[in-house]
Amino acid sequence: MLEINKIRENKESIISLLKVRNKDFSQLIQDALSQDELRRKSQFTLDQELSEMNQISKKIGELFKEGKQEEAIVLKNKTVLLKESTKKLKEQLLSSEIAIKEILCQIPNVPNAIVPAGNSEEQNEVIQTFGKEPNLFDGAVPHWELAKKYNLIDFELGVKITGAGFPVYTGKGAQLQRALINFFLNEAISNNYQEVIPPLLVNADSGYATGQLPDKEGQMYFMQEDQLYLIPTAEVPITNIFRDVILNENDFPVKRVGYTPCFRREAGSYGKDVRGLNRLHQFDKVEIVQISHPEKSYAILDEMVAHVKALLEKLGLPSRVLKLCGGDLGFTACLTYDFEVFSAAQDKWLEVSSVSNFETYQSNRLKLRFKSKNEKNQLVHTLNGSALALPRIMAALLENNQTEKGITIPEVLVPYTGFNIISNVE
RNA sequence: AGAGAGGUGGCCGAGUGGUUUAAGGCGCACGCUUGGAAAGCGUGUUAGCGCGAAAGUGUUACGAGGGUUCGAAUCCCUUCCUCUCUACCA
DSSP: OOOHHHHHHSHHHHHHHHGGGTSOOHHHHHHHHHHHHHHHHHHHHHHHHHHHHHHHHHHHHHHHHTTOHHHHHHHHHHHHHHHHHHHHHHHHHHHHHHHHHHHHHHSOOOOOTTOOOOSSGGGOEEEEEESOOOOOOTTOOOHHHHHHHTTOEEHHHHHHHTOTTOOEEOHHHHHHHHHHHHHHHHHHHHTTOEEOOOOSEEOHHHHHHHTOTTTTGGGSOEETTTTEEEOSSTHHHHHHTTTTOEEEGGGOOEEEEEEEEEEOOOTTOOSGGGSTTSSOSEEEEEEEEEEEOTTTHHHHHHHHHHHHHHHHHHHTOOEEEEEOOTTTSOTTOSEEEEEEEEETTTTEEEEEEEEEEEETHHHHHHTOEEEOSSSOOEEOEEEEEEEEEHHHHHHHHHHHTBOSSOEEOOGGGHHHHSOSEEOSOO
């Protein structure tokens, strides 16, 4: 959520930066500002009247003590009108506060000035490409066929147990999956991230604080009975560790990493892109989260991008980095870099990571601040990124590393898997 | 899940309707004292919002939300959480 004070101070530049999202938010912003004016007026009058009330009450107490009942009663009568008036003012104050919040929830984060214009993913800007595309032998097949051939993933079994989008990993498929998770966690730990294992269900407060609610309500699985949401990403519970927290300046940088399964309803996304591991309802992901001093957040974003890049390089996957354009930028982000790996057998790019700076958009809701030495407490910047999402990495690994003899395991993973090839020979 | 006891500042802890302007203690910061330190003494030490150029000042918050009252940490209702015992279980 944007800060109303900042909107008041930088109205014009906020409106113009938001234009890159291909939508005009000037009306909403104007509405928020008028509500804000109303709010401040109400509060000013209310505070004055409450102050008067407090004084009268104090006096009544004193009069009773001195036994001056009659004078006290006169004063009591005087409060009747005041009381009515404060009640109305309180309602007005509350309703403008609610109105402001409602409006602010509809306004996405202000894109960074370097976010390119564009209204679809085609206009995302490729900023670097690395890794070598493999030369596959004749007869190379997509990962869903490999999964079947080598008994790595059983999609039909998942359908029986749960439904589409809930695959069962078996044998070496399961072992490879676990190896990847451990590899990603260890790489993060060696970059000074602290590991956490958070809850997989969160309450509505947490959903609101990181911005999944109300924006993506329909995308999360919801448990009616206990009013809990299954997490769509570890970002939610990990970032919410810091809800209502005031950090000290020397706590920075805060770096957390967590592996969790992620659950997404993916309502409305059916068709060609959902084949195999490309889009699932349940998938594994290792997520990195940083909480940063406002002045350092863009340097930290670069650091996180470098971290993700190194993972893909170590796995030897042909990849590229995109800077998302305004039309593809998430609701809560200022700047996002996506990583895609090239899936040779499908001949397409698959998104495996998204690294974003949210500046104060989340911390405003989280009420996550830090004590700075001489100034007033101020909001921190939050950032997060996938490092990495498993299914498409698995897909790309299987497809790109297939040989006539079997699927070779990247060297860095061998200590984790305990085998260096998946073949049918055994 | 059933019964009971609780939830007060950074921490401990007093407070059952009116100087609570939240006692007292611990911790922390600064100052005095000292050759230096400790002790001692003094001062300060929550957050949000509003008004103000600033100094400052008003208001709100005692788990959360409602209610009673001129006035609520204190009384009433709802709800969340913690602890103890019982039950169940991994």
